[in-house]
Amino acid sequence: MMWIVFGIVAIAIVIAFLEVPSLLKRRLRKELWVFSILLLLGTGISIAEGAQVKLPNPMDALAFVYKPLIDVLFGFFK
Amino acid sequence: MPEKAKIAARQFAILVFMFTAGSSLLLAPAMLATPAKQDAWLAGILGLGAGLLLGLLYTKLGSLYPAMNLAQYSEKILGKWMGKAVMLLFLPFPFLLASLVLRNIGDFLTVYIMPETPIQFIHILMLIVVMMGIRLGIETIARAAEIIFPWFIVLFLLLAILVSPQIDLQKTQPVLEEGMKPVLHGALLFAAFPFMEYVVFLFIIPYVNRPEKVVKAFWAGTSMGGTVIVLLTALTILVIGPDHTAREIYPSYVLAQKINIGDFLQRIEAIIAGLWFISIFFKLIISYYATTFTLARILNLKEYRILVFPLGMLMVVFSLVSSPNIVYNMTVILEVWVFFAGTFGLLLPLVLLGVAAIRKSLP
16 A cells, blocks of 8 residues: 555656656746646546545446436337 | 647558557457347448448548647637537547557456456556657657558458468358347447547548548548458357357457467467557557647647646546446446447537538628
8 A cells, every 4th residue: 555655656756757847947837737737636546546445437427427318229229 | 739740641541540440359349249149240331331421520520620620620610618618528538538448458468368467557558658659749650550550461361361261151140130220239339439439530630741631541541440340350250150259358369369270370369469459559549649639728738748647647547447347348338438429429520510511601
């Protein structure tokens, strides 16, 4: 568990080292913000997954949204 | 912003070909044989027909604004904020497509070849190569596809020729045993996966150096890729039979395991598996590319490359979360995909074309 968190944070730091210097040099402030937020989000979700938190499955949501249509169409093929 | 890059129509055709073969090379035989049984090849041909029509739709939409990608002209056509909102809804489509394609290769490797390796590490290794490709840009991707294309053809012919002694024509009979319904069912699944996913090519079309050649290239890629899938499906049915095909998760691999020339040339399936590594790599890279550029346009970023690594982290997680197991993949996702792909691969382009036509007719 400790090692998973450590590994993910290490990866995030490496990614930040690859991207941030060139962004700072070119003064792309909005890009820097977007990058930081996405990277934090990615790190957070990866750690949650590594800690075996049950994350919601987007396909379940889609299955719920399209359920009436699926029932009609695939009912026809039964 | 699209990059400043140009690719040849021939390279575009090869990218379409690779995308069509993509993960369908692994999944299509079972997907078609489950409803259509021994008529799976027929369902494949019908689906391919639908794919060619969809190709026309996308090239028509792409020709409205030849220098822009989907995310840019949806803002032109629907207005700035409406366009951005629609693109925000569209964003999960290429993202989940890429995640599921990544999951396919992970599932394949952990089920058949490396059962003790954690699937996450296969995903991460695959994504590292993909992310390098995207950071290098579309020209590099297209050239890589052009270089690898002959190898793909050689491997495919090798597979087709080496299993051909075991073909048993009896296995396709009786034709249309249960009427057209199961065939149409298979054709519909095949039209959604992979043909409606072609919408991601609306991010590649602007780079083709001769826009007038896009239609021809699109059709060439679609028909060749579709033919490969239909041939493979037919071979699977002819060699291992419709029931076995429908029961297997990845029948193409089982087909490759059947290769046996004189009890000497056998067990070369790991070499043949290079086929789907190649095609899935390109399908993944193209859908990832579309994800990156959709997000870059929604946020008006000047530099798309910064999105690549953070999106990759998210993608590894979503490739694990969005498909909890293989049964889910073959049942729930397959049915949802018809409508999910239908919404963004058919409805969205039609609406954009319609609105653009109405706006044009107004003074």
